[in-house]
Amino acid sequence: MADEHAQRDDGTPGAARLSLLDRVLRVFADVRAGEGVTAALLSFGLFLLLASYYVIKPIRDSLITGLPKGAEYKSWMGAAIAIALLGAVPAYAKFASSVPRNKLLLWVTAFFVSNLVGFYLLGVLPFTGSGVGQLLYVLGFFLWVGVFNMMVIAQYWAFANDIYTEEQGKRLFPLIGIGASIGSAVGSMVLDTSIKQLKKSAEQEGRSGTAVIAPLLLLAAVILAASAVIALWVHSRESRGGRAKPEEAKQDAPKEAESKEGAFRLVLSHRYLLLIALFSLVFTLVNTNSEFVKDVLVKAYAAELGGGDEAKTATIRTELFNQFYLWVNLLGAFLQSFVVSRIVKFFGLRRAFFMLPFIALLDATTIALLPVWGIVRFGKIAENATDYSLNNTLRNMLWLPTTRRMKYVAKQAVDTFFVRAGDVGSAALVFLFSDRLKLGVRAFAITNIALIGVWLVLARLIVVENDRMTKQGAIKQKTVT
Structure with a gap:
């Protein structure tokens, strides 16, 4: 370890040799000495x-x-x-x-x-x-x-x-x-x-x-x-x-002007943070709507296969959910281990950030046209696995150009309250569409198609702002007017 530290601290990282651990981990990502x-x-x-x-x-x-x-x-x-x-x-x-x-x-x-x-x-x-x-x-x-x-x-x-x-x-x-x-x-x-x-x-x-x-x-x-x-x-x-x-020592006990701002005010007063918050809300709304549709379609498909036998239907339903989560976890683990780092390396955040919404759009369109679990499950597996791997990684990368206080304080507000607000919005849609208006899953799919359009607009604005901040090398406070 001492040699490794010396190599890293000598100011010439390019000259440092890769350790055995570095070499092993390079299978999964671009790990340097x-x-x-x-x-x-x-x-x-x-x-x-x-x-x-x-x-x-x-x-x-x-x-x-x-x-x-x-x-x-x-x-x-x-x-x-x-x-x-x-x-x-x-x-x-x-x-x-x-x-x-x-x-x-x-x-x-x-x-x-x-x-x-x-x-x-x-x-x-x-x-x-x-x-x-x-x-x-x-x-x-x-x-x-x-x-x-x-x-x-x-x-x-x-x-x-x-x-x-x-x-x-x-x-x-x-x-x-x-x-x-x-x-x-x-x-x-x-x-x-x-x-x-x-x-x-x-x-x-x-x-x-x-x-x-x-x-x-x-x-x-x-x-x-x-x-x-x-x-x-x-x-x-x-x-x-x-x-x-380099900026760590200055920010360890925040003395910047924003340190006086509360978490929600911090989010609302910065364009980039507000865009991430709105994206998180819309993305969660789409995702939770999609999960509701999944549950409805699985229940209907199991009932069809069960032929009126409640015990058989319950068993089939459990098997369908188990199979779904198994494939999501397997595909997600594969993508995270061998694909995500390469997508980020070759396509960058600017392009990779749009992959999940396009998969979700294809999935929602399929449901709107032919809402049968035996058909739409493949798209839903791809959507969830991409969300848990690529999208989760990219969402956390969005915070890299921000200040320390934004990372710890604003991120809490975005990843908790605004995400949960998306869940609440979906619950309201379920109450309106399903309980009151008695609409089927197509209504949720069509709603998701419209919401994904908003998602794509927000994604575009976020990557533009992220590029601007990256080029400047430091975030600038930008008050929303």
Whole structure:
């Protein structure tokens, strides 16, 4: 390591030799001399973070769907989460403005770890096993997960943005994103194995309700804490190794004029940030509409294949969903590992940013013309896999030219509140189109076609602004008039 550091710090990175790790990682991305260790650590930290979340997410879904009227509660909680974020985001922004990044990472993660321990302790109490106690516990946990998962993932990517220059980020973010793809799958497998053992133990001991799955929250807490340890290791390594970005020292305790702005005001007062926020809202609206259509088509296709047998239909429906997510995860992992870095390298952000909306447009058009799951599933698999791999990487690259405060504070507002606002907008459309007007999936597909037009316009404006900022080398505040 000492030799590697010396090679990186001598001012002639081009003369440095690639380490064995650097060479191995070059299979996945354009890793240069001395960059392998930090990139691998960041990818591993993201792996742990997503593994933790995918232990928690199925627990959340299982708890709320087990309630009477669970589906209704689930749709209503989207609005509740958006309201909660109106308070959580400003609180995070205030804290982020007062501490350096290592303390921000430590204390925010410690807060969420302590929350998981608290939910475990509540979950083993008899009061939360049934009745009103169970309802309050499940809704509270669902609300908490909706805030937690968006905030910690946004913070981790903000940290990665803070570590790298724009040029490095464009090369290395595809590699870091591999950790997320693998972590999601591993977290699901860990949960599947653990919950079988817990159910067997619970049956022997006569336990039921939340007490059965509560111990899994401790497992998630340990994995989440480990992700913070990795992030702090990266912070220490980069700070000690003298590889901090030139502007880092000046921005560690923000003194710039924008440090006085709240998270939402910061987003609304800068053209580039506002464009990203609007894009996130519209993109999420399209995506959530598409997910609703997917669920409707799968249900109808399973009913057709089941021939009126409810048990057979339920089994077919489960198999269809499992097959869909399997192919999405496999294709997404392949794209993230071997394709995304090459697309970014050869096409750049300017062209790559338009790939997903065109796939989504083709998918929506197919649904509008022939809404049959046996046909549209191929387009939906391609759309979701591209979203989870290429689009997720590109969305995080958008923040590379921004200031540190924008990375940590504005990104929280965009990746939490504005994304969740898109979910709320989709829920409103479901209520209007499906519940009130009794329209079919074609109405959602046609709506998505129109929304994708808006998405393409916003994407064009974003890449133009991104190019301008990249050429200037530093972001300029641009107040919206």
